[in-house]
Amino acid sequence: MTALTDAAAAGAPAGELARGPLPATYRAAHLRKSDVGMFGETDDKDVRKSLHVGEVPMPELAPDEVLIAVMAAAINYNTVWSAIFEPLPTFTFLARFGRQGRWAARHDLPYHVLGSDAAGVVVRAGDGVRRWSAGDAVVISPAYIDHEDPAAQDDSMNAAEPLAWGFETNFGALADFAVVKASQLLAKPPHLTWEEAASTTLCAGTAYRMLVSRRGATMKQGDVVLIWGATGGLGGYAVQLVARGGGIPVGVVSSPARAELARKLGCAGVINRAELNGTLADVKGWRRLGEEIRRQVGEDPHIVFEHSGRETFAASVYVARRGGTVVTCGSSTGYQHEYDYPLSQVGEATRAVQQGRHIGKTAVLCLAPREGLGVQDPAARERAGEDRLRLFREA
């Protein structure tokens, strides 16, 4: 702790914070570039081995930035991805960002301070900052946007290269200090504790965008919404948004205790996936899931709220009603989504074609053990273009 962090934690007046000298280093949870590759092919990539807590240098502040004394920060799943260096080491993002030069070049370092959700107190503001000053209690949005791009006027997420702070940029939330753009700040709701305020923005904002926004599922009253992980970070907010917005949330969870919590949050239907006979990896499990949704709320989902990815995506596509929407933002269980039919499921595949639920052509794997095998002339394939050949497969 330093005099400045002590003063911020004690609620010292703005003048005292603004005058307090900045420490040369600060305590931060960070990854080391030298650790990339440390896990090799190990199954259990234990993030405690790659996450270090120690001193890092205090960066210089750009004119449009503020320095925050962080009172609390939330852990999001992107910190898990970062700490296992998958799908890409985040040092790749820092290097790419750094190539923009000037202030961006500061971020390309051999260490990465992580974290994308925080609440704290402003202790310094750059010369170009107008709305915020030392002493302000704030929460931080993870959206690191270039507001000079005109596209940001319409939808900041559509601006050129929107970045996730503390994932694709450095100087993130899990530290005693954080460097953020002034445009990331919101006033802290006064009725929340530091840790409550720090836990809201990333997941609630993402769930809102997925469910409600015009770039998402545009949920309306009466919509049945299936929500995976209904008591998790995203799912917990999704349940509340659907229930308060006049929809009918059906939550999927993995234990009786979570089922009870999901009901308390507002779920009209709750499914404990541990009790589904059969696995969600095949059509029997998907059918059971669909039957259970109908039994509990009377109809198929208009919207499926996805984020778990590989292990659930096929089931999501299967249970969504015709014309329904599967909306997603992540893939915790794996980012390669496969939902092919093996020969044993030829009936289902043909039924999908019969009912027009397919696009393009539907194939079944007979003896081929998996997709992607059988290319005899790779050069010819390359000439034809992988992206053109897989146009429908990727859709």
Ligand SMILES: NC(=O)c1ccc[n+]([C@@H]2O[C@H](COP(=O)([O-])OP(=O)(O)OC[C@H]3O[C@@H](n4cnc5c(N)ncnc54)[C@H](OP(=O)(O)O)[C@@H]3O)[C@@H](O)[C@H]2O)c1
């Ligand atoms: N693009 C974005 O801006 C953005 C923003 C936020 C999150 N995300 C991504 O969204 C994902 C979820 O984030 P989160 O913060 O909600 O994580 P979380 O708090 O860990 O919640 C995820 C939930 O998923 C459920 N789950 C886990 N494994 C499952 C499986 N095999 N099948 C079905 N459900 C499973 C778990 O609930 P049960 O065990 O009870 O079923 C868990 O509570 C992550 O991949 C994250 O990176 C993306």
